[in-house]
């Protein structure tokens with residue numbers, strides 16, 4: 001198993017400062033600072049309801065933070081998710097959001113739309129420029145499917161894939177937008193231990209492609225194996241941030257989140273049962289709740 005997380009770390013890719021998100025009287029995220037450097041894998045952990053997904057939604061333009069600022073490579077991000085994707089941040093969702101009636105390949109091609117230059121007329125007329133761009137996009141999409149191990153399923157409908165493969169497909173689709181930063185929201189939820197290990201290797205490989213990664217996960221073994229740095233959110237506030245050893249041994253984290261020392265829970269973390277509830281339409285449910293409606297898709 002790969003546990004070497006050393007890599008070249010350079011410029012600040014993501015710089016979130018003082019991010020606060022209130023839903024009426026509830027402060028879901030409170031004054032959170034977080035940065036991610038190129039070459040880094042950063043983990044975001046915390047108990048259920050700590051504000052992790054809300055924070056992700058603030059980073060990706062799904063929510064406009066009540067206060068604070070999010071910069072990507074030094075530029076303040078526009079509060080629109082498609083513009084955030086075009087800027088270079090891609091994400092996956094806790095509740096998988098694939099186009100279920102499209103094939104595996106088509107799902108990845110959808111992810112490429114921010115990087116294709118051909119306009120509406122070109123698409124309608126299907127001229128030579130469009131056909132060339134279409135071929136290039138398909139070739140790139142197939143490379144990504146190879147990368148995540150799904151090339152042989154290119155023509156399957158995404159809804160027919162097993163759950164773990166749907167998660168991989170979401171990652172391939174996110175990579176299709178050629179991001180500089182990938183946000184993964186519980187990428188191993190519902191996976192068995194073997195699938196989790198494969199996902200771990202996949203995330204290392206993504207980092208080695210030059211893409212920084214910020215990952216939310218409840219599986220502590222996965223997080224502590226993978227991440228260069230881990231931030232802990234509790235009740236919307238950042239409690240601790242540091243390398244895996246620092247975070248694991250911090251008494252506040254043990255008390256607030258782990259409940260007991262990590263060493264004692266490692267076996268449990270490797271059990272077959274997902275450490276978080278089965279995926280559900282949580283984001284959609286939350287989106288329906290005013291005033292924290294999603295900004296767009």
Ligand SMILES: Nc1ncnc2c1ncn2[C@@H]1O[C@H](COP(=O)(O)OP(=O)(O)OP(=O)(O)O)[C@@H](O)[C@H]1O
Pocket residue numbers: 023026028046047048049050051052053054055094286287288289290291292293
């Ligand atoms: N759209 C919304 N409207 C109102 N409250 C919301 C909304 N979205 C999230 N919340 C609340 O904000 C808090 C943080 O929720 P969030 O989903 O961000 O936590 P989380 O750390 O991602 O939890 P989990 O690990 O269970 O996914 C919770 O109390 C949640 O009920």
